[in-house]
Amino acid sequence: MTLTLHFHPLASYCQKVLIALYESGTSFEKQVVDLGDPASAAAFRARWPVGKMPGLHDSAGDRAISESSIIIEYLQQHYPGAATLIPADPDAALRTRLADRFYDLYVHEPMQRIVGDRLRPADKRDPFGVEAAQGVLRKSYGILDGEMAARTWAAGEDFTLADCAAAPPLFFANKLVPFADHRHLAAYFERLGKRPSVARTFSEAEPFLKFFPG
Numbered sequence: 199m200t201l202t203l204h205f206h207p208l209a210s211y212c213q214k215v216l217i218a219l220y221e222s223g224t225s226f227e228k229q230v231v232d233l234g235d236p237a238s239a240a241a242f243r244a245r246w247p248v249g250k251m252p253g254l255h256d257s258a259g260d261r262a263i264s265e266s267s268i269i270i271e272y273l274q275q276h277y278p279g280a281a282t283l284i285p286a287d288p289d290a291a292l293r294t295r296l297a298d299r300f301y302d303l304y305v306h307e308p309m310q311r312i313v314g315d316r317l318r319p320a321d322k323r324d325p326f327g328v329e330a331a332q333g334v335l336r337k338s339y340g341i342l343d344g345e346m347a348a349r350t351w352a353a354g355e356d357f358t359l360a361d362c363a364a365a366p367p368l369f370f371a372n373k374l375v376p377f378a379d380h381r382h383l384a385a386y387f388e389r390l391g392k393r394p395s396v397a398r399t400f401s402e403a404e405p406f407l408k409f410f411p412g
């Protein structure tokens with residue numbers, strides 16, 4: 199059996215899955231996708247026509263799995279490792295999935311929108327959309343700051359899927375809309391940065407940070 203992650207070290211949703219893999223100590227192979235290279239992009243799109251990274255290939259059954267949260271769920275179901283990233287308790291699992299959705303929809307998505315706008319040609323920019331995305335981020339920071347006043351990790355006292363989802367977008371979002379006086383959120387982000395799985399993922403992205411338009 200070989201698990202292959204199709205990814206790029208700078209891509210934030212790929213980082214989410216890398217953190218889960220490192221956290222669990224699951225062995226896997228890496229296949230870097232370069233969406234700027236037509237051959238690499240076409241090979242990736244042949245696996246997942248949506249064309250968004252990451253993708254996981256499991257040689258057992260020749261299965262291709264897409265979408266970061268689903269990949270992490272798949273890994274937990276089929277290759278449970280050192281970490282339990284989705285709690286066995288059904289209510290705790292729902293809280294974890296809710297926090298995962300929150301980070302994807304209300305932190306990751308607006309962060310990507312702001313970055314995407316910076317990558318557009320000057321005459322195609324959307325200041326109104328960027329302002330709206332910045333507003334979503336500020337609102338999310340306020341909600342998260344309140345939550346993190348009483349929590350160690352995103353969904354409670356254990357490191358879970360939700361923390362894998364949180365670290366990458368917070369890293370980039372903080373560069374675009376600083377956490378400012380949201381001190382509980384800032385302290386949580388500092389804890390995340392000290393987690394070996396997160397620190398490793400961020401350090402592997404370091405050589406590519408020059409491409410981030412932040």
Ligand SMILES: N[C@@H](CCC(=O)N[C@@H](CS)C(=O)NCC(=O)O)C(=O)O
Pocket residue numbers: 209210211212233249250251252264265266267
């Ligand atoms: N919902 C997807 C989002 C994946 C995503 O947005 N991936 C970005 C990289 S972080 C991507 O592939 N962007 C390339 C593009 O949109 O063409 C997931 O959770 O995996």
